[in-house]
Amino acid sequence: MKRQIPLLIVIILGFIFVIHVFVPHKASADFYDWYQTWIKAISPFMVLLGIMSLFMVHSTKIKRKVPNWQYSVITLASLIGTGAVGFIWGTQAGTPFMWLFKNVQMPMGATMFSLLAFYIASAAYKAFRARSAEATVLLIAAIIVMLGQVPIGIKISKLIPETSNWILNVPNLAAKRGIAMGVGLGMTATSLKILLGIERTYMGGGK
Amino acid sequence: MSFEVISNFIAAFFTLSIFSFLYKDNPFYKFAEAVFIGVSMGYAIPLIYQDTFIPFVYRPIFVEYKFLILIPALTGSLYIFRFSKNLGWLSRYPIAFSMGIVGMGVPLSMHSYVLVQMRSAMLPVDNINTALIFIGTVTILLYFFFSKEHKGVYGKVTNIGIWFMMVGFGASFGYTVMARISLLIGRIQFLLGDWLGLMK
């Protein structure tokens, strides 16, 4: 009841879905539509997990007064504040809710993303060491492609953009294809393991 | 001070607070991080309520009287028991129902990740480049063969695979640089242009 039935649900549904892929018939398409409406009805409740966990983590921090607990108060306050603003004034353009999104969340997201430019530079500096033949190859390929993207590359040598293109279209393609095939096999295997009930990590532990 | 100036000021404040992490962890960053996490989660709640709960749960049941939807809705609410000690197992039902779709993954990933890729790996070899792509693909596949240790001649062959991968990784790395710097340029243009008005 606690474990067997959910497992059975996965296995039965899983096999139906295997068949669904091969059967284009109306009945099969209808089954898929039905499943979709049910999944959509289940999905909104997931957010409760996140909110509950967030509250548990931060309220514990506040209660125990762990270092930096004050920031947990800020987190919870912004969480409640943003949610409330959304429910009170709505979520259309021009509401305080969208103002928060545009002037708080979006700039921070974009800035976080743009930190990558700094990190990519420091990673290149710190980690690109010609320790071994392989590392050297990686380093040289990176430099050529980097040069190939800016006008200075062609100034140094006409060959640089050409080589850069060649690297992207030949060895890079081979690498991507080889890895993708391996990953594809691995994915198939893992799906199959779930389907056969071998892999049941997703159920969590317990009896 | 117009509304827009204030808005830009706040956006700039948070932008700089995040950037300050580059120097070191500091109260500004901690503050921005706390607000970021809170706001981003708080942002999701009304949207999920509006875009999934209302159309897929509330409306079917209470407006269209499709009472069958009560089953998945109740199943979904079992998630709440996740943190309960004794009833935690109940939350496995919605998870199991959502996992069923993995079944599709078996034939589909076989089809699109393996068979389709195999077709493109069988293209006629008519010049040095196609030959190299062929060699690269085969040696990389051999690298991912787990039943034989990489030793001797076989080790040499898989080593070629590693070389191909390394060139590929280097290329990916170098290739991403430009896009990431463009993002930073975008941010700096905001700070210098929209906020400070230094760029005219």
Added chain:
Amino acid sequence: MADKKMNFFEKMQALDRRYIYLVVALAIIIPLLVPFNSRTYVTEPTENIYKKIDSFTGRNDRAVLLCFDHDASTMAELFPMEVAILRHCFERDIQVFTICFIPAAKPLMDYALQTAKEGYEVQSGIDYVNFGYRPWAIRIPIMLKMGDDISEAVEYDDEGRKLTNLPIMKEIMNYNEMNLIVDFAGSAAVLSWITYARAKFGANVAAGVTAVMAADNYIYLQTGQLTGMLGGLKGAAEYEKLVDVFACHMEPDENGVMQPAPRDFSKEIIKNTWIKMSDIKNRMHKTARIGMNAQTVAHLMIIVFIILGNIGYFISKRKKDKVN
């Protein structure tokens, strides 16, 4: 003496990341604030779009459609291309249409038109038409219908006028006339133009994409399904240059007053022309090139870092080997 040198490289080895960050920041901020001149090399995919658009010069029975398929997050890379192409069209009297299928693109599209229009006496409905926003759901039906009759597919322009009544539409019927579509996106959105407009009706399709997407689209250039491509800021910079060198070319008349003298594309001219940044008054006409300067400096700086780091690495390794 030798010891001191070692120390320097060793120091370089253990250099605090923050110095690197500082250099990165400066490498980007300075070129943005103080534009300098640099050479832009024009690549073939960019050249092809330019030549194709330029071949429509002054023709009433040809038009370009620009499709805006992106939101503000990729604006830094795509916006300069859009302005550059629009400017080319306005300068050379080429009829141009704009359309978008995602709501977030609508303001960007208006903004691009407004920016590019500055300084040109162009009129909506005569020199260009903004088709406005159409829902994503009817994207493919519109694409297909355009192969038959554009004024039936779009019906009204953004200002609510019936397309059939607009002077610009007089000789424009379908893809035979609106012969080039340029799609701007940070995704593979151009694919649907290839499958519907190109494969079904033989329209020419070109793409303006972010740098990350450029490699993915390269294959369509090779198979000829894409007429040309602008890749990231670099593509935009190249196009800006082409517009300045050919479409906006000025020559002194007998009185020595500079007069517009647009010229046709030629590889020779582009090789020998040097345009000074300071000669371009409107900042929007050189954004991409300035951005590209920052890119170049940043790329070079990263490469210098790699080299410095490696020199340090080898020297300290040799030192270690000696000690052992």
Added chain:
Amino acid sequence: MKLTFARTGFFLFLLAFSFLLLPQMTHAAVNESEYIVENLSTADIPGDDGSGLVISWKPLPQERRIIEYRIYRGITPDSLFFIGKIDVNVKTGVMGDVMYYYDTDYNYFLDTQAKGKLRREKGQKKDGSLFRRYPRDVSIVGPQLEHYDILGVIPEKDYYYHNEKIEVVTETDTTVYAGLKLHEFSGMYKKLIADHVYYYSVVAVSESRYYCQHAESVIGIPRENAPEKTDRFYAAFVEDVPRLQFEWKLAVFADDHLDHNVYLLHKKDFDKFNKYLDEKIQKELNDIAVKEDSTLAVYTPKSQNPAKLIFARYCGYPYTPSQTAFVNIVEGKIVNDNRDIDVKIDVKNMEDYLFVFSFTDRTGYETFSDVVSANSTTTDQLPIVPPFMIIDRENDKGDYNRVMWGKPIVYLTNSTYLNEKKTHLQVNYDFKTNKNYKVRNIFFKVFDEEGKEIAYVNEYYQDFKIKIKLPENGNEMNTLFFEMTFKCNNDVGEDYILTQILQYDEQTQSLAPGDLYLEDENVDDWEYYIYKRNYSDEEFRLSKKVAGTQREVFDNIRYGNVHFKIVKHFDDEKNLFLVRPSFSVRMDDEKKATIASNLYPEEFEKTILQYEDEIANYVASKDTLESEEEIKNADDAIEYYSKQVELMKDHPIQKVAASFNNPKERIKFLDKSRHYAKNSFEYKIVKSNGKGIFTETNIYIREGVEPVSDENIYLTSYTGNGIDHFFPRSNWFNLDMLPAVIAALLFGSLVFLLIKKAKKGHDLFIRPIAGIQEIDNAIGRATEMGKPILFVPGTSGIGDVATLAGLAILGKVAKKAAEYDTKILVPVRDYLVLPVAQEIVKEAHYEAGRPDTYDKGSVFFITTTQFAFVAGVNGIMVREKTATNFYMGMFWAEALLMTETGSSTGAIQIAGTDAVTQIPFFITTCDYTLIGEELYAASAYMAREPLQLGTLKAVDYLKVIILFLIITGTILSTTHLTFLINAFPEK
């Protein structure tokens, strides 16, 4: 110090959130009157059926910072309902001086998304006149129905089975309706009624969502107009048949069009015709003017139309009508009994005639095209339509037919020089084919200007490009001549040759492809029109119009059918909307009458009786009638009703329907018949130059199939397609997926075999994987340093296999950590991963025998937003000073953000991901990286259970097979044998 941080934090927080109130306050001080839109006006839309209005107003200046304009409509000025809005970009404002809103056609009126109760619009006083959208409340919406044309769209099932029979009794008679609840409609759409008065108003909403005052409402009255004039009409005269052919362009608005007509006009009557036209236009203007001002005199045109009708066709169905027509001239006459056409025409003097086309609409307006004369041509100048056929499209759920014709086509699309010397040229090509001809090889022969063959390419694998070596003679090749031939699975014939030139183009400065010729025919000159017709429509409609290079079309046939019903009445006690219970099933065989039925069998019977009464009445009245006209009318009526009664009683469908006792069974049968009639199509093709020079084929008739007897067409299952109608079938197996089935079965059995082997205790060797062996050391290091371990199980959901692999590794790592009594931190981005990860860590502690050390807070959720999650993780790394970081699972751009922070804190980092784009960053910044598949292998490797090991081994064995196939396939394809490569799916 700490407290000051906190104080600063709170201060800043309050500061940020206090700005939220700002937008609410900023509006208080403004002058309200400046925010009312000006020049609000309405205008009738020309060329429509009187259902369209355009509302226009002057947008407020940009500095007012308006975010949207909301439009309201009502039938009285004191209650206007929200109908739509136009969003505006606050920064750029509106381009242009006028804004428009179109209230045209059928558009949204009501569905279940509407709110339950009627509410006043924001900012309206208690007695304000603006309301929000129509609510779901029948008592409010019901009275509105009569002021609009409301079209209800009802899914079949709801219409048939969820209706309630409602009798509406009025003084004169009783009408029976089918009552439906709102949720049984998939939507209701409204159209304005001609000459009805509507009121409109507009409200501007400012950036801070302040609803400004509304503009004074204005009146809008849509007017019925004559159809729009077509701007293209062509006539052609095929001398040798003799036959007249016509082609025209449809109007944009064609909802109320009834007929397409062609008239013959003698040149001498041209002036008369113009006079007739002038009067017609005057009449139209007068019609509207009289409506506006009833005191005006009504204008009556005097002259007659001198042109003679020679062709007329019904076009009033809701699909795109056909745009070509031809009439045969037999013995100097054009005759059509159905339309009473009998016109003499002098074939020898065709130049004396002019032709004119017209649209007529339901109100009787007629609009003529410009007058044209016919281009003379002969049959041998008309295009030849290649043989075509229709089959069901395979591998689908039954919503497409496949229409295909002709032999494959190949054409050049582009060319590029590959080197500076211009001796290597890459030419791109494209080809189109259909199911009958599977292209094996395409042969390109290239000739120079002197006709010397300079290149020959055998394209055995089609990758859309060929490379040509040009002779090195210094001067550029200006023109290249291409001859292209095919080898297919079916013989295309020796003489099937396509030719095309590549010519130097000054403007683009490259070799550009010229026109494509198939023998002497310029392929680009022609287009194919696919016409189709089902059992429910009387005329053919246009399905697709495609370029001359196409060889195949998939004709979409929508699987589900809905019922469109006019909604005029309601029942507010029962909360029902009322629609007619009668519905059409199909047309009879002659396509003259509709076979209709009724939801309620007793009502159907009643109608028959009613008709029979009418017949009896007319027969009885005939004795008393005197004038011939009256008698003729009575005869016509009798004939009409008799025909109806005959169809209702004797038609096979009706007979069978009547035989059911169970009403549900009866409806089911009728539904099936209707569905079949709607979705079975017959096809024909027209090949045209778009200007009247075209050839129209006959209806396609399937060969080698017995015609289905009349009885069966109605009664048997859907498989009885007959010989001309095609009903798309729902297929049970997707053949495209066959390779995947085989591969999956092979894989499944390998897994089965190897698991069995592993269970028997065979030692299955797995090579050591670098990263995995280091995991223990890394945990050990954290223990030594007394610092926690960070484990990020990817940033995607539980359904992602990479996440599952990551979680499996988490189990092992957590167990080790518990054994060493080291703290482990697991931040999670996905809701569902959270409980799973918690269970895993908890269980790991139990397995290690240290349940006491399990901390509930060690596995925690941060947020779902990508970069906010990273911000959180980075904070943890820096503050908790984690000594060892694991990243196992799927990652996107956030990968480097985490690993670089990790490496700056000096932590040991081990990563594993199948995200190809992120592996480079992991490799450069982490100490060990599991690349791609190694991530999946790792969990099996660490688990060492037979089930996991067996599967891993099975993957390895499959890999051997794949390698063998790839190598063989490449060798074969290189030696021009493409059967193996073609056995694999393309996408």
